Amino acid sequence: MSHQDKEQGQRETKRLYFEDAYQKEFEATVVDKFRFDGKPAVVLDQTCFYPESGGQPSDRGFLGEAAVVQVLEDGERIVHLLEKDIDADKVRGSIDWPRRFDHMQQHSGQHILSQSFFELLRGETLSFHLGEAISTLEIGIRAISDSDVSRVEERANEVVFEDREIKTYFIPEEKVSSIPLRRPPKKEGLIRVVEVSGFDYSACGGTHCRRTGEIGLTKVIKWEKIRGNLRFEFLCGRRAIEDYAWKNRALVEMAARFSANEKNIPAAMEKTVSELKQARKKMRQLQEKLAGYEAEEIIKKSKERIITAAWTDKTPEEGKLLALNIIKAGEFAVLYGIEGEERNHLVFASSETLPLDMRELLPLVFSHVQGKGGGSSSLVEIVIDKDKDLKELLKLAFESINQKLKY
Numbered sequence: 345m346s347h348q349d350k351e352q353g354q355r356e357t358k359r360l361y362f363e364d365a366y367q368k369e370f371e372a373t374v375v376d377k378f379r380f381d382g383k384p385a386v387v388l389d390q391t392c393f394y395p396e397s398g399g400q401p402s403d404r405g406f407l408g409e410a411a412v413v414q415v416l417e418d419g420e421r422i423v424h425l426l427e428k429d430i431d432a433d434k435v436r437g438s439i440d441w442p443r444r445f446d447h448m449q450q451h452s453g454q455h456i457l458s459q460s461f462f463e464l465l466r467g468e469t470l471s472f473h474l475g476e477a478i479s480t481l482e483i484g485i486r487a488i489s490d491s492d493v494s495r496v497e498e499r500a501n502e503v504v505f506e507d508r509e510i511k512t513y514f515i516p517e518e519k520v521s522s523i524p525l526r527r528p529p530k531k532e533g534l535i536r537v538v539e540v541s542g543f544d545y546s547a548c549g550g551t552h553c554r555r556t557g558e559i560g561l562t563k564v565i566k567w568e569k570i571r572g573n574l575r576f577e578f579l580c581g582r583r584a585i586e587d588y589a590w591k592n593r594a595l596v597e598m599a600a601r602f603s604a605n606e607k608n609i610p611a612a613m614e615k616t617v618s619e620l621k622q623a624r625k626k627m628r629q630l631q632e633k634l635a636g637y638e639a640e641e642i643i644k645k646s647k648e649r650i651i652t653a654a655w656t657d658k659t660p661e662e663g664k665l666l667a668l669n670i671i672k673a674g675e676f677a678v679l680y681g682i683e684g685e686e687r688n689h690l691v692f693a694s695s696e697t698l699p700l701d702m703r704e705l706l707p708l709v710f711s712h713v714q715g716k717g718g719g720s721s722s723l724v725e726i727v728i729d730k731d732k733d734l735k736e737l738l739k740l741a742f743e744s745i746n747q748k749l750k751y
């Protein structure tokens with residue numbers, strides 16, 4: 345590379361997207377090549393590729409045959425990171441237009457939402473992030489009502505429906521006070537103003553739609569507290585339509601399940617949840633009754649004071665209930681294993697009149713298998729890994745307390 349070429353390589357890259365955010369293809373001269381992060385990196389004299397900045401992710405696309413995987417700002421230069429090397433000095437570039445247009449919808453929608461928050465609630469925009477699926481806006485307000493969110497959303501969509509022009513122009517820094525900018529500019533020198541005609545004025549270097557109508561539906565999805573402010577998730581354009589589509593499908597399915605109108609789903613769900621609670625309560629009462637009868641049966645058949653069993657058809661809760669009923673009905677120690685789908689359970693219980701502390705079995709169990717548990721002297725519950733045979737563990741526990749009961 346000659347001295348002259350080197351100087352050229354340090355010069356700023358002409359940003360074609362400033363003049364026309366809708367230009368999808370371009371021709372350019374390679375002015376610098378190097379490696380960055382182990383990838384081939386190329387600087388051109390001009391580009392349509394938007395570099396990651398201001399909350400907006402970079403464009404993707406192709407330079408010749410090489411895929412552009414990332415675009416970064418290096419001062420006034422724009423660096424394209426490629427998937428493979430390119431040889432030519434002149435190159436044809438094309439950007440991934442659906443991706444870019446999606447970013448333009450989200451970014452332009454953000455300007456309008458930001459100004460709507462400011463106009464209606466004096467909420468200032470503190471940060472913006474355009475994500476792969478969701479965009480977020482941090483607004484300097486402490487709390488918000490559902491109705492205020494609706495007002496902001498309505499205002500934003502009103503501006504969208506009015507199909508206002510979105511203009512971009514440069515003004516010198518010293519004239520910046522002549523424009524009612526929503527936030528003071530972060531850059532010096534020439535300031536690029538993005539104006540949503542008569543509604544919002546922002547200093548911004550991003551790519552935007554020509555008219556607000558192109559942004560499409562603008563929807564706040566949810567919000568949460570962050571650093572004493574609120575962070576809103578929002579979707580614009582195609583993203584909002586896709587979101588609407590799956591949510592609508594889910595609602596229609598739910599309505600069919602509940603045999604209810606879509607609008608009555610919350611009431612139908614509430615009714616179902618309350619019925620479920622009632623049913624659980626009833627079931628619990630029946631389980632307790634059943635455990636009482638089952639305990640009687642087991643005691644009748646048992647010839648020993650130590651009762652052991654490995655259950656495959658009981659929940660840990662049922663096993664515990666049964667063990668408690670047995671130790672209440674007479675002087676017994678109960679060692680139960682319950683096989684679960686992912687983990688096994690142990691329930692060790694003993695009547696308080698027996699000279700036993702079931703907690704003493706914990707170290708014995710943990711010396712054979714990984715798990716956790718605890719309890720009182722008369723009841724211990726343990727959850728363990730499935731790699732140890734339950735019957736073997738129960739046998740070890742049996743031998744241990746059998747010894748103690750002998751003395």
Ligand SMILES: [Zn+2]
Pocket residue numbers: 451452455538546548549550551552
């Ligand atoms: Zn912008």
